[in-house]
Amino acid sequence: xxxxxxxQLIRSRKSCLIVGLDTEVEKLPxxxxxAPDGALYFNQQIIDATADLCVGYKINTAFYESRxxxxxxxxxxxLRHIPEGMLRIADAKRGDIGNSSRHYxxxxxxxxxxxxxxxxxxxxxxxxxxFLDYPGKWTILLGxxxxxGSRDFQLKECASGPLYLEVIRKATGWGSPDQLMxxxxxxxxxxxxKIREAAPDxxxxxxxxxxxxxxxEKISRFGRNRNGGLLFNVSRNIIxxxxxRDFGERAREVAQGYVNQMGHSLPE
Amino acid sequence: xxxxxxxQLIRSRKSCLIVGLDTEVEKLPxxxxxAPDGALYFNQQIIDATADLCVGYKINTAFYESRxxxxxxxxxxxLRHIPEGMLRIADAKRGDIGNSSRHYxxxxxxxxxxxxxxxxxxxxxxxxxxFLDYPGKWTILLGxxxxxGSRDFQLKECASGPLYLEVIRKATGWGSPDQLMxxxxxxxxxxxxKIREAAPDxxxxxxxxxxxxxxxEKISRFGRNRNGGLLFNVSRNIIxxxxxRDFGERAREVAQGYVNQMGHSLPE
Numbered sequence: 001x002x003x004x005x006x007x008q009l010i011r012s013r014k015s016c017l018i019v020g021l022d023t024e025v026e027k028l029p030x031x032x033x034x035a036p037d038g039a040l041y042f043n044q045q046i047i048d049a050t051a052d053l054c055v056g057y058k059i060n061t062a063f064y065e066s067r068x069x070x071x072x073x074x075x076x077x078x079l080r081h082i083p084e085g086m087l088r089i090a091d092a093k094r095g096d097i098g099n100s101s102r103h104y105x106x107x108x109x110x111x112x113x114x115x116x117x118x119x120x121x122x123x124x125x126x127x128x129x130x131f132l133d134y135p136g137k138w139t140i141l142l143g144x145x146x147x148x149g150s151r152d153f154q155l156k157e158c159a160s161g162p163l164y165l166e167v168i169r170k171a172t173g174w175g176s177p178d179q180l181m182x183x184x185x186x187x188x189x190x191x192x193x194k195i196r197e198a199a200p201d202x203x204x205x206x207x208x209x210x211x212x213x214x215x216x217e218k219i220s221r222f223g224r225n226r227n228g229g230l231l232f233n234v235s236r237n238i239i240x241x242x243x244x245r246d247f248g249e250r251a252r253e254v255a256q257g258y259v260n261q262m263g264h265s266l267p268e
Numbered sequence: 269x270x271x272x273x274x275x276q277l278i279r280s281r282k283s284c285l286i287v288g289l290d291t292e293v294e295k296l297p298x299x300x301x302x303a304p305d306g307a308l309y310f311n312q313q314i315i316d317a318t319a320d321l322c323v324g325y326k327i328n329t330a331f332y333e334s335r336x337x338x339x340x341x342x343x344x345x346x347l348r349h350i351p352e353g354m355l356r357i358a359d360a361k362r363g364d365i366g367n368s369s370r371h372y373x374x375x376x377x378x379x380x381x382x383x384x385x386x387x388x389x390x391x392x393x394x395x396x397x398x399f400l401d402y403p404g405k406w407t408i409l410l411g412x413x414x415x416x417g418s419r420d421f422q423l424k425e426c427a428s429g430p431l432y433l434e435v436i437r438k439a440t441g442w443g444s445p446d447q448l449m450x451x452x453x454x455x456x457x458x459x460x461x462k463i464r465e466a467a468p469d470x471x472x473x474x475x476x477x478x479x480x481x482x483x484x485e486k487i488s489r490f491g492r493n494r495n496g497g498l499l500f501n502v503s504r505n506i507i508x509x510x511x512x513r514d515f516g517e518r519a520r521e522v523a524q525g526y527v528n529q530m531g532h533s534l535p536e
Contacts, residue, residue: 062371097415103330124417147365149392
């Protein structure tokens with residue numbers, strides 16, 4: 001998906017919502033917990049209920065990997081259910097030496113038809129470059145994450161500023177705004193502003209809205225650029241909005257509620 | 269596997285070699301490239317040829333993930349072929365917010381019966397703790413990796429020293445030497461010494477021997493402790509020692525060559 005198509009999609013939907021499919025069998029509505037393919041059916045219903053309200057889906061590989069091969073099978077079928085033209089993100093946080101990262105890139109951009117994959121910066125340039133080698137695909141590098149552990153290293157002061165800003169500054173030299181995005185947690189609004197200064201033209205994927213308490217309007221003030229430049233991910237608050245048979249309808253209502261807050265996050 | 273069992277295993281084998289199964293279909297000996305289950309047969313032969321010379325195997329998930337479900341199937345069957353009592357490492361470099369990391373930990377310590385998994389520190393404490401919650405299992409945290417990209421962030425000077433040392437110092441507060449190890453690349457011998465100072469009692473997993481040019485004796489001088497405290501991983505140089513039908517025998521010869529250099533790396 002090109003940068004232009006992404007901006008066009010956001011404009012047409014009046015939404016920059018990404019729905020995160022962090023699907024755990026234990027958290028499925030009661031009637032699906034023991035159903036064969038319950039997680040897949042659940043994902044398909046969530047996608048059907050929200051596809052016109054969001055611009056893409058983020059599949060966190062952890063929740064599928066923990067189930068072994070049946071989990072990967074569910075991931076593959078979920079991916080195929082996402083309508084053509086929407087952004088399909090593998091939230092995988094991979095990263096290894098170049099030779100190994102090439103295989104991770106192949107996994108998510110070749111074997112599985114994701115448009116984007118999240119990557120950890122700790123191992124540096126040669127761990128990122130193999131992902132950037134795929135034309136039309138997106139590498140989403142962890143900048144400043146939304147969790148409490150982001151304070152342990154990402155916010156550490158290094159010689160020329162905090163580590164997360166070193167990461168952003170260096171990485172803007174590795175990939176252009178039509179192939180690289182950054183993760184910027186909604187729990188750090190002021191720092192989202194600093195990331196925006198360091199990377200004016202790049203899209204930011206914003207987790208931490210919803211269950212973690214981040215605020216869409218505040219992040220828009222700090223992080224918006226002329227393309228909007230923001231993708232808000234919400235996972236648990238949408239997909240687990242109800243644990244009854246109405247989970248799809250309720251997910252849609254909650255998703256609509258988030259979209260209603262995104263007026264100031266859209267492209268000019 | 270407990271710390272005592274690991275030290276005992278190293279003592280009895282007179283070896284602290286880990287063989288890395290970075291198995292790529294494209295690099296298999298000619299007669300196996302197109303065989304169904306060629307990669308699995310290859311892994312099994314490598315294991316059979318080297319199991320009495322090493323103390324464990326490291327399976328890099330990238331090389332399996334890139335093949336989709338057949339790759340995970342190969343990983344699972346390879347894992348089952350490793351003799352009981354040896355160290356089975358998932359080189360996965362995972363790490364995500366606590367809720368997601370719990371699922372990665374479940375994947376490698378529950379669904380798959382690995383003894384150890386490599387984890388990236390970038391997301392901090394809550395991304396590591398779920399792995400440490402498994403008694404008898406090992407978390408191997410990236411400290412200083414062997415690749416060129418390690419210079420981008422890991423070697424950056426932060427307020428109280430280089431980032432990789434901040435990681436080691438902080439992480440020693442999260443887990444004890446019988447549940448936590450660190451990755452320390454053989455391409456940085458002096459820094460291996462600094463890691464040893466910061467974490468005197470912890471085992472270090474040393475990549476970068478072999479294809480990347482690190483030196484076993486030099487690392488032993490900088491990194492050994494009274495338990496040995498060193499695990500040397502060699503992947504490509506052993507498993508691809510020959511591309512003919514003698515690949516098992518040749519792998520064994522090369523493995524033996526590495527073990528012969530480990531006299532100064534063993535427990536007192």
